[in-house]
Amino acid sequence: MSKLTQLPAWRTLWNHFSRARDWHMRELFAADPERAERYWLQAEGLTLDYSKNRISDQTLTLLLQLAEEAGLPEQIEAMFQGEKINVTESRAVLHVALRNRADTPILVDGEDVMPKVNSVLERMGRFSQAVRNGEWLGYTRQPITDIVNIGIGGSDLGPLMVCQALRPYAHPRMNMHFVSNVDSSQLKETLKRVHPETTLFVIESKTFTTQETLTNALTAREWFLRQARDEAAVAKHFVAVSTNKQAVAEFGIDPANMFEFWDWVGGRFSLWSAIGLPIMLYLGEESFLELLDGAHGMDQHFRNAPLEANMPVILALIGIWYINFYGGGSHVIAPYDQYLHRLPAFIQQLDMESNGKQTMRDGQPVDFETAPIIWGETGINGQHAFFQLLHQGTHTSPIDLIASLENRSSLPGHHEILLANLFAQAEAFMRGKTADEVRAELTAQGLKGEALEKLVPHKVFGGNRPTNTLLMSRLDPRHLGALIALYEHKIFVQGAIWGINSFDQWGVELGKQLAKTIHAELSGKCGPAEHDSSTAKLIAFYRQVNGAEPAPSPAPVKPSQAQPQEA
Ligand code: F6P
Secondary structure, three states: OOOHHHOHHHHHHHHHHHHHOOOOHHHHHHHOOOHHHHOEEEEOOEEEEOOOOOOOHHHHHHHHHHHHHOOHHHHHHHHHOOOOOEOOOOEOOOHHHHOOOOOOOOEEOOEEOHHHHHHHHHHHHHHHHHHHOOOOEOOOOOEOOEEEEEOOHHHOHHHHHHHHHOHHHOOOOOEEEEEOOOOHHHHHHHHHHOOHHHEEEEEEOOOOOOHHHHHHHHHHHHHHHHHHOOHHHHHHHEEEEEOOHHHHHHHOOOHHHEEEOOOOOOHHHHHHOHHHHHHHHHHOHHHHHHHHHHHHHHHHHHHHOOHHHOHHHHHHHHHHHHHHHHOOOEEEEEEOOHHHOOHHHHHHHHHHHHHOOOEOOOOOEOOOOOOOEEEEOOHHHHHOOOHHHHHHOOOOOOEEEEEEEEOOOOOOOHHHHHHHHHHHHHHHHHHOEOHHHHHHHHHHOOOOHHHHHHHHHHHOEOOOOOEEEEEEEEOOHHHHHHHHHHHHHHHHHHHHHHOOOOOOOHHHHHHHHHHHHHHHHHOOOOOOOOOOHHHHHHHHHHHHHOOOOOOOOOOOOOHHHHOOOOO
16 A cells, blocks of 8 residues: 555545535535635635635645645755655756746755856847847848747647747747647648748757657758758757757757756746747747746745645645545646637646656555546637536536636627636536426426426536636736646645656657657668567558558567466
């Protein structure tokens, strides 16, 4: 048994759950007029209404006790102190240093990282200012009008999500493009919309070994050189962001055009580092610094607020209540804001790559559920697509409904409709509609007898479906920074309580290794390797369709590997 499941609070929570599982939120609200007052938190311009959850004061007390018993306060401090909490890679985890606007020293191996953080930030500022104000010119002495970011995963989703979320702050001359997919259609379509003389490519890769990114970057370089016909012109149009100086140089980008970050920044936590360069180029240094300020504010709240008034902690504990006790395997992110339409994808990587783990830090297998499946879409579009399942399906999935209160850019009348829908959905998910209410409604519509009774079960909504309503004062750089940091810390808290390492991602490696071998086979660079019969057939089929010579027969599978051994 894991340490977690032996903690006194864990056991008490199970006892508590045996009673709580039958609660209905309708009754909890009816019995307690103060409920919304109490389950309401504000921090850094964000307001969280967590009253529409299947919780009571006792649930929260026990969950908070669990956090204490699991050593959460010490683990939070260990991260902020620069301890090597990424134990499988022996690295500190210091995205908080990247936005440490107080500039207090943070030590890694005895060295304060703040001077180098500040120095890269200043370089990014100078460079982006030069590009934005037209001092940085392309090889035909024209100002840059288009930025193409080439990167994938954390080197794509963060900058992409932020640039789209804060589009009203963008430089009027600048167009922003993101290419992540090695499927050439994305790059091809992007290149159709830009011109080599006025385009700046930002090649982003923490490792600078990622096949998709390097392939896209090479193709973009070839495309550029076909027009420019001068290797020296590359320096005006290609910059790199990476931790790997050598690989950047080998690729052919002058290290003078490289913006550095460090191994203590996880890819999915890297938008605050030089990986945020496209954000700065598009939105300006001031907006980028405000984004950092907002995140820093949330960091301070997370580090200093008592656990019971700590927004990331409360969100994380409520999540644990569903994941580990109710067995809820999914969690929906539903922003009621078109500008936030990539937030679900961003949080999906953040959460699932961090906490999608089955082994604890001590190497023991978990004996409880870890990260839920994160999915979502803008709330209003979701309402007309998958919300049916969320209301009446057999799965219960907690939902975060996110919006900004103020929307200065909205056309008259739109924002009220949006917010009315959000509040209505939260209410509907909570209360549902009983058979009696359905009957009354149908009777009022003139239905009766058998026809009415036939319809009743289909129109009943069980309700009791949990939501968090999360409101930003307004969608601006500062509040977006706070919102992202909120989710980062929520995920940290869950990982800390589960005792897993939220900062590695070994699970992505096997597919990468196999893809290398199979790529060599598909392109005919090497003969068939040893595969299962399905994979071998797929490879042969692809080669046949693409007119390749039939490959020699695969090496026979050793008998010991052919059949699983019976125990
Ligand atoms: O394969 C997963 C991953 O390593 C992510 O963790 C990372 O954000 C992404 O690939 C991109 O990696 P890189 O920035 O090194 O190209």
